Amino acid sequence: MIEYLIESFLCLLALCLLFELFFKRSRHYRINRVVLLFSVLFSLIVPLFSISTTQLSFPQSLQSESMIQVISLVNYLPNTPSAPLADSDLAFDPLFLLSIVYTIVVLFLFLRLILHLSLLVVRGWLAERTTFDGHELRLIDEEVTPFTFFHSIFVSRKSFENQILDRQLILHEIAHKSQWHTIDILFIELVQVFFWFNPMVYIIKRWIRTNHEYLADDFVLRSGVSQREYAEKLLQHTFPDKYARLVSGFNHLLIKKRLIMLTKFQSKRPSSFRFLLLLPVVSLLFTATAFSNVAVPDSVIPGIENNLDEEGTLQADKIVWSSEDNKVYLHGKNIRVKHGDNDFKVNGRASYLGEVHCLVVDGKTVAMDSPIDVKGKSCKVVKWDAEAARKKFGKKGQKGAVEIWSN
Helix, strand or coil: CHHHHHHHHHHHHHHHHHHHHHCCCCCCHHHHHHHHHHHHHHHHHHHHCCEECCCCCCCCCCCCCCCECCCCCCCECCCCCCCCCCHHHHCCCHHHHHHHHHHHHHHHHHHHHHHHHHHHHHHHHHCEEEEECCEEEEEECCCCCCEEECCEEEEEHHHHHCCCCCHHHHHHHHHHHHCCHHHHHHHHHHHHHHCCCCHHHHHHHHHHHHHHHHHHHHHHHHCCCCHHHHHHHHHHCCCCHHHCCCCEECCHHHHHHHHHHHCCCCCCCCCHHHHHHHHHHHHHHHHHHHEECCCCCCCCCCCCCCCCCCCEEEECCEEEECCCCCEEEEEEEEEEEEECCEEEEEEEEECCCCECCCEEECCEECCCCCCEECCCCCEEEEEECHHHHHHHHHHHHCCCEEEEECC
8 A cells, every 4th residue: 555655646746747847838838737637647557556477376386396395294283262462562553643644534524525526516506597698597695606517607796787797707607617627626636635645746736736727718718708818807706715615606816817818928848849859758657557577486587487286375464674683573363374384273373384584575675573564465475495495596695585475
């Protein structure tokens, strides 16, 4: 989980930097919208991929006995439910506390999002409906600047009845409505609920909303409204904060940026140029996060035919390689081992591999005293003798090694 969060953050960071450098100041607003939404989706989905460049295999016929040391049972606790847990099992787990804090914050943000959505839906359902220039409007009693939620345009009843409703503002909201900007807003709000700790989510959320305003402004100008006249309208209106979270409308915090973009000339450089910049970055990120090298015990050691006559498996909640005695300890309530002559179940803590000088899990060398979470997994395990371990892992395997696969 932690690895996924780190990779997701790094992917989003890289794509945000690319957007900042090459897309943010462009007037290709539709392309910018696609890039922003793609960046979020890519960062959420691609770290979930796990594509191995090799295939795990454990052949059944034995062709060489030099690389496997048959493991005998050494020093494990009696197989009894009353076996006491080690002090390390009873120690405070900071990851557990973090998971509780994360869950509480997610629940709070999710319930708040549902509440805001419900209030807007109820307000739209109760609001009186009317038409303006052929477009349906919903009248509310508050003094508000027009805003949009899905296909509903909300306006002040007083402004409508006094006939002071500005057509340019309605055109602006029609753009939000017809381009389905509410979908983008709800999507990034939902992402923020689960990734509230990621600062890049807040940055890209601001960019998405800003780009919505650019799209709406461009729609108004393409409808024949004078650029100078519309710029004056932007300076006259602000947007109420109480509705700003989930809806689209005039936002006074963006007025300066919007005025700059209104007067900016369209770049003559084709939009495809920017997409060409995006492709190598996306390819690099996909390769770095989705692909992994998995060591295969039957083919990676030159000069040794690595066929196994048996498979070793273990199940535990976590694995710890202790620096006190160089032994690998299995921790959990339902430890299960089937490996060589060892076939046992135990609760608490168990060690049966003897003294271990090199521990490799999923192709990566493990540091001592660093707990490895394998809860709910059936792990494959092999103990290599010195000759095979040295050829497989180099100098670090010169005294033998234990290799475990959890995936």
